[in-house]
Amino acid sequence: MIVAENTCDSKKKTYELLGDYVPIYVLDLPQKPDSSVAVEYFLEELNKFKGVMEQLTGNKITAGQLKNEIISANETRKLLHRLYDLRKTNPPVISGLDVIKVMQKQYILSAEDFKKALLTLIDEAETVKADKADKADKASFTRRPRIMISGCPMPGGNTKVPEIIENRGGIIVVEESCTGTRSFWDLVDENKDPMTALAERYLKIPCSCMTPNDKRIESILELVKEFKVDGVVHYTLQFCHGYNIEKYKVQQALKKAGIPMHSIETDYSDSDIEQIGLRVDAFMEMLS
Helix, strand or coil: CCEEECEEEEHHEEEEEEEECEEEEEEEECCCCCCHHHHHHHHHHHHHHHHHHHHHHHHCHHHHHHHHHHHHHHHHHHHHHHHHHHHCCCCCCCCCCCCCCCHHCCCCCCCCHHHHHHHHHHHHHHHHCHHHHHHHHHHHHHHCEEEEEEECCCCCCCHHHHHHHHHCCCEEEEECCCHHHHCCCCCCCCCCCHHHHHHHHHHHCCCCCCCCCCCHHHHHHHHHHHHCCCCCEEEECCCCCCHHHHHHHHHHHHHCCCCCEEEEEEECCCCCHHHHHHHHHHHHHHCC
16 A cells, blocks of 8 residues: 655646555644634544544554553654754765765665664764864865755755756755655654644644645744755756745745855656756855
8 A cells, every 4th residue: 555645736646646556544634724613624634544543553653552552753863953053064075966865765774773873973983083184175075055955845855956956066954844844843742642742733834735835934934043054946847836836925035034045857768967066056155
């Protein structure tokens, strides 16, 4: 079974096609999170899904089990905060491309294997001292513009744009996306009813499918300050209309804050690498 979510139109129609080949379960997601009935409705959807999973697996899902999983997932989220904290220094301890690849692993590895690997990486990275780095390399690294990538998620194998940015002189210090900060920034409340806590936490995620989505603008501006961002690359996949439209509000907010933004609309192919590279070169030169 593939568990799908009712978010953007492109995904919804894709799931209809996939349904001809494999069983699909669509989890309906309220898209007005500030509505007075949003949490109640989503909680009902989660309880329905819980029943489907119990029937499919033959295993009863208890509140105690859910609470244990929430605690474990929160531990991983706290580790990811530590990982991202390593990028606040100048120069960052770890490159943006490496962090993006780490984030992609959480969708491939088991939760426990990912947590163990993450802890090992963080322990090693936290022992790295900037003054031990080669002075010439450190000086070069420090001068690089600090970039935020904002927009569409970047699942496994999708590193085209980050590679271009870091190969062309930038250093990515934070990703405002569903495979970046949105995936771990807020913890799930461990003291509430587990299902209610899950419903509340996931409705806080400022994905572009939500309306209104002012929380995303607020999050971007907060991250710009926290990570000392010099410029933002707004990344949109060609089929993702939500982010494509929302980029105008993002650009207006960043312009008001005095932060330059460059918009990249692309796909998964490599046919536009040189074209994107030239545009990124110009953006980096402007930031420098």
